[in-house]
Amino acid sequence: MEKATIKDVADLAGVSPSSVSRSLRGVGGVSAATTERIRAAAESLGYTVSPAAYRLATGRTGTVAVVMPYLTRWFFAELLGGAEAVVREAGLDLLLYHLGDTEIRQRYFSSGILRKRVDGVLLATLALSDPEIHALRSLDVPVCMAGTEVDGFSSVCIDDVSSARRAVQHLVNLGHERIAIIAGDPREPMHFTVPPRRRDGYLAALKAAGLPAGPDLEAQGAFTVEGGEEATVDLLARDVLPTAIFAECDEMAFGALRVLGRVGLRVPEDMSVVGFDNHPMASYFGLTTVAQDVAEQGRMIAWHLVRSAQGNGAKPVRLRAPTHLIVRATTGAPTRRTARAILAGRQPAVAGAKSDSARRSSRPARANGHDPLTRPPMARPAGNKRLATTKEKKG
Template sequence: MVASIEDVARRAGVSIATVSRALRGLPDVATSTRDRVLQAASELDYVASPFAARLASGRTATIGLVVPFVNRWFFAEVIDTVENALRRAGFDLLLYNLGDAEGRARFFDVMPMRKRVDAVLVASLVLEEAEFTALTDLGRPVGLLGLQREGFLSACIDDVGSARMAVEHLLGLGHRRIALIGGDTDDPMAFTPPLHRRDGYRDALQSAGIEPDPDLEHLGYFTPEGGRDATRYLMSLPEPPTAIFAESDEMAYGALRVIRGSGMRVPEDVAVVGFDDQPLSELMDLTTVRQPVADQALDITTRLLALIAEADDGATRDPAVVLPTELVIRESSVGAARTD
């Protein structure tokens, strides 16, 4: 039978509160009393409950992670990285998957993590002022992954600049009719990549003296099926694109399947560039923008833990960290340069 703290208190002849203070090493316990408690605990093989110790310290040893989705590659990578980092630090992860607009509204209205976490990490959500206020009112450190906000810790990439880099690569190969397969910028979940990567795409075209054509922008919803359907539409245009920039590798996979399945050549007839550099992208010879998802998640988690522990007085000195991306050039884009 496992001994309880009550058993230790009875064996030592002291109160439960005294046992708790003695085992935690607090100074307001006489040396003789502490020795008696430690001896009793040893004789009974008593092991203090980690949960009880957390309550006694005023901390939960838990960080809340808020994500708009769990079934997409980016967020799966974030969850895995954060959970592993917290486990190594002796912390737990409390995951909140908002799922849809109703779930999001309910979360920020109720704030169910209140008093249950030591810090909050929000991944890739465009937050409204009322939502920032709700997070601030928790009185806990808040980290932002994928966006920046003055006064908050953050880790992200430059989505606008990265998308511009991808499109400039296609422009440099001679392409002028470049399509965009992207996410829904009107999605009520309002996560950041569709907004920023579209801006980068348009910026690159305009800088090259090309006016963006609305007919060349089509939704792919960050899925292979969406990329497939978008590509079918784009290739049915009277003047189809010679190149496609997809805001995610999943959508690029769908595009490649349609192009190759219709007998066209990649990249000679249509070049394709994705975004993420997921594990399958090398196998599919996909040119893509490599983003360090795990590095972003680990960076912000580490700094949140430092704030909780108050072990790093520089944790907030440089609250915004922007990690670099890299254009990985493969066969899906590097055919002969175009002159048309």
């Protein structure tokens, strides 16, 4: 009942293994009566085909690989979730690969770990180098990408450029004239392709509106809350301040909100903020943002991958997922008072705004101590009082 082989089933049903195989596979050539006998025998034995034997005999693995640069970040977790559902539904196995640091990435692509192992590969937003692309091609299985487009591979993307442009256009429409961007750091180890595209959209909107752009309206940071904080702190130290900030992703926007709250700038009265992604916490903060359905993108591309992995000679496609702007409470018309003037009346609290991310990533010490009263420098909440009243004034 446990590890029955096809021969056991054949014996019990009084036929040959070939007939069992044909019957179970449904390729025909087996009479209805025999099929039923075989089905019953297999059922009673709790028979399962051995994947290993199946793979060896057929040459197909019934497996797809999903390769992710991050597992815990919202976008990737969401994408993975969507893809998993489709892959499982198709009866395929999902092999998960996490590309941690560059070293692992190196090892991964050089030694063909996936060779003979999968029928298809799904990569998430990695900018691939030429050797990497070559390595993937030589796998000789369909490759699909999410968030990036590569010649010869299928992909699903949102239109980052026009989406970002739309978000910034929203700020323009509200009357903003000095719109800053806090952008992803191009030195990002995983070489995201997204940040530059969103910046292009930002620039396009400014250009179309005839508004100023340039280095003094740009700041960079990691694609995280802390990165957003650092970029915003940087921005607030400039000579002339913007009246609105476009964050390339919601996490960065959260960081911006926190810094703004800490220095006493009201949102949106003193500064508008718009994010990108519609992260689950975005509605929590009332963040105006560009929404995309990442799980759906995972489903779309996984569906395509499954199709091509199963041999239907599907040509590479480029899928586009829709986005839409969600206007919430962090954007509004600019006031005449400049942020600089507002800040002038307060103490410059910006200095202490260094991230405590380093501390948090260390392992928990003092496992059983009592109330160590750990109070990190950043232990101050975000948001501010004015924000809470925004809705009433507007509504």
